[in-house]
Amino acid sequence: MAGRNLNQTALHIPDGYLSPATCAALYAGAAPFWYVSLQRMKRAFNTQMVPLLSVFAAFSFIIMMFNLPLPGGTTGHAVGVGIATIVLGPWASILGISIALIIQAVFFGDGGITAIGANCFNMAVIGSLATYAIYRVLAGRASITSARRVIAAGVAGYVAINLAALAAAIEFGIQPLLYHDASGAPLYAPYPLRIAIPAMMIGHLTIAGLAEMVVSAGVVAYLQRSEPALLKRTAPGAAESSAAVGSLRHLWFALAALLILTPLGILATGSAWGEAPLAQAPRGLRALSSFWTAPMPRYAPPFLKSPAFGYLLSAMTGTGLILLVVLLTGWLTRGRAGSRGLTK
Amino acid sequence: MSGYIERTIASLVAASERAAIAEQVAFSEGALQRVDPRVKVAGLFALIVVVAASRRLSVIAALFVIAAILAAASHVRMRRLAGWVWLPVLFFTGAIALPAIFLTPGHAVASLGITAITEQGLRAAAFLIGRAETASTLSALLVLTTPWPWVLKALRIFRCPMIVVAILGMTYRYIFVILQTALEMFEARQSRTVGVLPPSERRRLASSAAGVLLSKSVQMSGEVHQAMRSRGFRGEIHLLQDFRARATDWCWLAGFGLVAAASLWYGR
Amino acid sequence: MNIFQLRDVSFKYETVAAIDGVSLDIEAGKRIALLGANGSGKSTLLRLLDALSFPGAGSISFQGQPLSEVRFADHQFAFDFHRRVGLVFQNPDVQLFNPTVFDEVAFGPLQLRWSKSEIVARVNAVLESMEIAHLKDRPPHRLSGGEKKRVALASVLVLDPEVLLLDEPTAALDPRSQSQIIDLLIGWGDGGKTVITATHDLGLVEDIADHCVILQAGKVAAEGNPAELLADQALLQRANLVHAHRHRHGSVVTHSHPHTHPHKHGSETI
Structure with missing residues (x-):
């Protein structure tokens, strides 16, 4: 299927992964957001x-097909x-992402028809709201062309997709219960x-x-270089000049808070589902690593088999990756000025 | 690690070809092609829900056989279904379902040293793969036997708002316009690229391409808006819907209803 | 009688003046060519005539009625105007926004709330007369450039407008499709309709116009009989419509060349 090889992750939930009741609940969960969005858009x-919605949904659809070189x-x-x-x-x-997802599901078989509600809820609703909140907080009042907006956008996109994946993982994880x-x-x-949460998160954190x-x-x-006017909608109160040096320091503080909250968030989710986080989560990871590195554990040093280590490893991976994202984005934006000749 | 441009081009071309073939098959004279789109949308959707609801593997298997028979009667070649639906679903869902064979606690049927295959694990994998395959086949049948604009108009029977039907139709239309633009952009890029670019440069190119496409899309939506207003559009959507159900369509509806009800009963 | 009357019309995109103090009288039933190089304001002027934008200064009236935002708040007036004045856009991908050819042609009549049977009859008749009836269930992305143009034209002509505005009707078409479109326009314009064509294709002018307006940098540079204006080499050079070394002798075009100026967008390359 043309679409099938596009999304190697389980973020586009196919038919059969979620029970009809779960699907119905997620349709019902997405519906009020669709309704409010439609009303707001009309106004x-x-x-x-x-x-606007049609062309933009088509754009989102095409963007989902881009094969992106990653660090x-x-x-x-x-x-x-x-x-x-x-x-x-x-x-x-x-609305735009939902429409693109609906066409992917119905026409290209990417994501299930019964799971349209779930996919829209995870990617369109959670993804959009999370991006918006994080971008607004991190970008603050930085000027339209400031590097801070680039970093804020990168972090917002990264976290939003991971939250969407977490939502999907939770939906998967409650099925066998x-x-x-x-x-x-x-x-x-x-x-x-x-098992579902770490399995989903490792693919999405990377x-x-x-x-x-x-x-x-x-x-x-x-x-920022070619059409800054398009960035104005979500940047109310943006400073006129790009001088704001202090604004970058605020960004680092906001990021640090995010870093500290991330592992806590994972723990909180665990306990929210009635599991004592430190005792239970590692068992999942141990089970997971047993099928990933099936032949290996015998020869592995004993501390690798320790449950606490497994959890620490996953938390560190997540935190480390976020740090990496930040550094890479900063590095991407620094290199930007030099590439102008090539991109124009 | 070059080739991301080629891979993106390949995805874009594949999507376009898939749409072309679907359009071609949808206009051929098969059994399902002759059925009223509203009956098809309702009937196939009901079967997909039944597939999701069934608690018996045998019922899912029976629905899979029915879907394959419907495909054969509708000029949908088995090879096409295998290439588009069955194998990709098997690879994707199969890979996800495989560890469940070992990880699901239950009655062990075969021991493999450190781990064991459980009966419950096998059943869990069979449910997941069976449902995914059957539902995907049924939804592929819908788009392979019904032109997309008719699928959309048929959504009106689910009380789908007119404005959503219009937006879905227009989105599908502009997917091809933007796809063409993206293709031309990447092909031009490909012809100018000599040697292998450093990774950071490749990333910058990919996101610049996305940026160019975005600003073109925004510009285009403004022009489309003018073109719509020029022909009297004032924000209200009106659609012409001209489906007429014949006697055979009622038979099909009854057939879908019967199969769905029976499967629901046996699959409790 | 003047169907359009423009008085000191100006229009700006953000800060750039696209139309700068244009006054024109357009007679009903005339066929008019708006000539000008890219960026001379032709497309903007057509959009102003179609009331898709409104002048920042000056006034435009249609059959004595001023075209203004306030006037167009009235649905009935807007419907009536858009039925009587039709615009064919340069880029058919912009104009063909419906999933099938039939839906495309039916879009205008549906907006105007014609009865269903009337719509079906009229759409079929127009498709027939444009020789595109066999395409009616096709999606626009499976049409050739010439077919797209004919569908775009059909989607406007189905309303039987009194005024037809055309933006570069032959741009990006192969020669055969070009002449088909021109023949169609000549045949249609004979019925006492007003046809206003924006173009930079000088070879087209004498076929499709009996009056000619030359635009340069948003201003009217000259107006009059096509034959006379096209003979004025100095004028055509000033308006960037000919190159210094390529010019006409009498009515024969020497050194004729494919005269396409592809539309430039901000940043075409990546």
Whole structure:
């Protein structure tokens, strides 16, 4: 399937992974956001809403097909929700990304038809709102062309995709708890939360998250050079000059807060689902590593088998990756001035 | 590590070809092609929901066979279904389902040293793969036997707002316009690229391409808006819907209803 | 009688003046060519005539009615105006926004709330007369450039407008499609309709116009009989319509050359 090889991650949930009740609940969860977005769009754009949404959804669809070179030599695909939100605002992004996802599901078989509600809820609703909140907080009042906006866009896209993945992981993870047949065999996604969450997050903390970061930061950097007016919608009160040196320091503080919160967030999610985080999460990771490195554990040093180490490793990976993202974005933006000749 | 441009071009071309083939098959004279789109949309959607709801593997397998028979009767070649749906779904969902065979606790049927295959694990994998394959086949049948604009107009039977139907139609239309622009941009880029660019440069190029496409899209939406206003558009959407259900369509509807109800009953 | 009357019309995009103090009288039933190089304001002027934008200064009236934002708040007036004045855009991808050819041609009539049977009959008749009936279920992305142009034209002509505004109707078409479109326009204009064509293709002018307006940098540089204006080499050079070393002798075009100036966007390359 043309679309099938586009999204190697399970962020586009296919049919059969979620029970009909879960699907219905997520349709119901997405519906009020669709409704509010439609009302807001009608008010903000009037008769221009129909062509704007259509062309923008088509753009998002095409962006999802871009094969993006990522740091580390791999390539990946972005959802485009970061840049959609930054240019059009969260409401238009919710609708635009949803429309692109619906066409992907129905026409190209990418993502299930029963899971449209779930996919829209995770990627369009959570993705857009998370991008918007993080971008607004991190970008602050920085001028339209400031490097801080590029970093804010990259981080916002990265975190938004990871939150969407977390939501999908939770949806997967509650399936075996709720639905199994008489023999105890899971009827839908078979992995419990303690496996589903780390399995989903590792792929998204690395490839999918980085892809979204590259597109969000890169397109913002491009628009700063060639069409800064397109960045104004989500930058109210942006400073006129790009002088604000102090603004970058604020950014680092905001980022530090984010870094500290990330592992806490993972812990909090664990306990929210009724599991004592430190005792249970490692068991999931241990189970996970047993099928990833199946033949290996025998020869591995004993501390690798320690459950606490497994959890620490995953938390460190996440935090480290965020730090990496920040450094890379900064480095990307620094290199930007030199490339002007090539991109114009 | 070059080739990301080639891979993007390949994705774009594949999407375009897939659409072309779907359009071609949809206009051929097969069994499902002759059915009223509203009946097809409702019927196939009902079957997909039943696939998701069934608690018995045998019912899912039966629905898969029905989907394959419908495909054969509608000029949808098995090879095409295998290439577009069955194999990709098997690879993707299969890879996800495989560890479940070992990880699901339950009655062990075969021991492999440090781990064991469980009966529950096998059933879990079979449910996941069976559902994903059957539902994907049914949804592929819909777009392979129904031109996209008709699929959209048929959505009106689910009380889908007119404005959503219009936006979905217009999005599909502009996917091809933007796809063409992207293709030309990448091909031009490809012809000018000599040697291998450093990774940072490749990233910058990819995001600049996305940026160019974005600003062109915004500009285009403004022009489309003018073109719509020029022909009397005032924000209200009106659609012409001209489906007429014939006697055979009612038979199909009854057939879909019967299969769905029976599967739901047996699959409790 | 004047169908359009423009008095000191100016229009700016942000800070750039696209139309700068234009006054024109356009007679009903005339066929008019708006000549000018890229950026001379032709497309902007057509959009002003179609009431898609409104002048920043000066006034435009259509059959004595001023065209203003306030006037167009009235739905009935807007419907009536857009039925009587049709614009064919230069880029058919912009104009063909519907999923099929039939839906495309039916879009205008649907907006104007014609009855269903009337719409079906009229759309089929127009498709027939434009020889595109066989394309009616096709999506626009499976059409050739010439076919797209004919569908765009059909989508406007189905409303049977009194005034037809055309933006570069032959741009980016192969010679055969070009002459088909020109023949169609000649045939249609004979019925006492007003046809205003914006173009930089001098070879087209004598076929499609009996009055000619030359625009230069948003101003009217000259106005009059096509044959006379096209003979004025100094004028054509000033308006960037000919190159110094390529020019006409009498009515014969020497050194004729493919005269396309591809539309330049801000940053075409990546």
